[in-house]
Amino acid sequence: xxxxxxxxxxxTATSNQSGDDTSVHTNATSVNGVSLSPSxxxxxxxxxxxxxxxxxxxxxxxxxxxxxxxxxxxxxxxx
Numbered sequence: 221x222x223x224x225x226x227x228x229x230x231x232t233a234t235s236n237q238s239g240d241d242t243s244v245h246t247n248a249t250s251v252n253g254v255s256l257s258p259s260x261x262x263x264x265x266x267x268x269x270x271x272x273x274x275x276x277x278x279x280x281x282x283x284x285x286x287x288x289x290x291x292x293x294x295x296x297x298x299x
Contacts, residue, residue: 258265280288
């Protein structure tokens with residue numbers, strides 16, 4: 221079975237129910253108990269999304285797809 225190059229998708233478990241990826245966990249605290257405001261958390265999240273957008277849209281490299289196919293075949297033989 222040949223894999224097609226498909227972009228990675230964000231984890232839907234961290235999205236809110238409307239499908240919007242902008243949900244913010246407001247209970248994030250550091251070791252000393254200081255928390256970031258929701259607006260700061262959202263801003264950091266947006267910066268991270270911009271920084272890593274290429275990773276989400278780039279296809280899986282052929283070498284990794286080949287390794288994944290080999291792993292799947294080995295698992296099928298083991299069953």
